[in-house]
Amino acid sequence: MNQIARTDKSILAPDALGPTVSIGEILVEIMAKTPGQGFLERLDMIGPFASGAPAIFIAQCARIGGAAGMIGAVGDDDFGRLNTARLQRDGADVSAISVDAEYPTGTAFVRYRMDGSRDFVYNIAHSAAARIGWTKAVEALVARAGHLHVMGTVLAMPGAWEIIERAAALIVERGGSISLDPNLRKELAVDGETAARFDRLIAISDLLLPSGDELERAAGVEGEDEAMNTLFEGGVGEVVLKRGAGGASFFASDGARVDAPAFMVEELDPTGAGDCFGGAYVACRRLGMSAADALRYANAAGARNVTFRGPMEGAATRAELDEFIRNTPTRSD
Numbered sequence: 001m002n003q004i005a006r007t008d009k010s011i012l013a014p015d016a017l018g019p020t021v022s023i024g025e026i027l028v029e030i031m032a033k034t035p036g037q038g039f040l041e042r043l044d045m046i047g048p049f050a051s052g053a054p055a056i057f058i059a060q061c062a063r064i065g066g067a068a069g070m071i072g073a074v075g076d077d078d079f080g081r082l083n084t085a086r087l088q089r090d091g092a093d094v095s096a097i098s099v100d101a102e103y104p105t106g107t108a109f110v111r112y113r114m115d116g117s118r119d120f121v122y123n124i125a126h127s128a129a130a131r132i133g134w135t136k137a138v139e140a141l142v143a144r145a146g147h148l149h150v151m152g153t154v155l156a157m158p159g160a161w162e163i164i165e166r167a168a169a170l171i172v173e174r175g176g177s178i179s180l181d182p183n184l185r186k187e188l189a190v191d192g193e194t195a196a197r198f199d200r201l202i203a204i205s206d207l208l209l210p211s212g213d214e215l216e217r218a219a220g221v222e223g224e225d226e227a228m229n230t231l232f233e234g235g236v237g238e239v240v241l242k243r244g245a246g247g248a249s250f251f252a253s254d255g256a257r258v259d260a261p262a263f264m265v266e267e268l269d270p271t272g273a274g275d276c277f278g279g280a281y282v283a284c285r286r287l288g289m290s291a292a293d294a295l296r297y298a299n300a301a302g303a304r305n306v307t308f309r310g311p312m313e314g315a316a317t318r319a320e321l322d323e324f325i326r327n328t329p330t331r332s333d
Contacts, residue, residue, distance in 0.1 A: 058087065
């Protein structure tokens with residue numbers, strides 16, 4: 001592990017202040033068993049798996065020991081009950097998940113291509129997932145929250161954005177913190193309003209968790225060094241760059257940097273890896289871990305998850321991650 005100026009103190013609010021809260025889509029995922037392009041033929045499918053990027057994040061956050069709660073909506077159907085039961089079993093607060101009597105739980109169908117890329121067919125906009133709003137249950141959870149985590153996937157959802165704005169103001173007012181995972185997928189519409197919301201979130205975020213070119217998109221400039229300088233000048237305190245097989249890197253506004261190698265695993269299903277990474281990292285930092293320790297657990301959480309079929313089936317406890325770390329070589333070994 002390459003380190004420049006080990007950073008032990010997190011800028012994120014401590015876990016004792018209140019749970020990490022995530023807002024957005026709760027889905028089931030149904031997966032094609034065979035690789036190929038699209039869904040223009042009859043396919044054997046497996047599922048349903050509990051899913052939705054914010055829900056995967058919260059499941060991992062709770063599993064590793066952080067206080068965590070989810071704000072979202074599901075249908076009054078088995079898909080909704082599957083998701084709520086899974087999050088509750090993982091230790092997440094589900095009191096702010098509403099049940100919609102009219103619309104079904106959101107769905108995502110996924111098929112892997114031969115090169116490992118994915119095709120998705122979503123039903124979010126016309127499902128319960130998109131019908132979320134500010135309720136008494138949401139207000140109660142936000143009133144005691146210590147951290148807000150936002151996924152870029154929710155920025156096109158009007159109901160979610162209203163909650164994000166109100167929750168961010170209340171959580172910051174009580175001394176809490178905010179993190180953002182850009183996660184802007186090609187299947188989701190990104191219009192001018194969504195882009196403006198994205199820029200607004202960057203401006204108020206303490207921690208960014210980008211992957212690949214999301215770093216430059218967030219900063220609005222090209223080049224890793226230039227992007228980091230721009231983000232820190234704008235008020236961001238920490239950036240954790242997910243590099244896939246290249247591991248991950250932590251950067252702080254005071255110049256501190258930590259690089260952590262990836263673990264070597266046989267990939268079965270990459271969906272949810274970045275969400276598990278983020279859930280583990282945020283929870284670990286809020287629990288008082290150094291950047292180096294949090295990165296190691298986050299890399300382990302992401303790597304372990306890809307060895308399971310299903311987007312949150314590999315979400316792990318700290319004990320499970322300790323065992324994984326002991327038994328799994330890294331790319332630097």
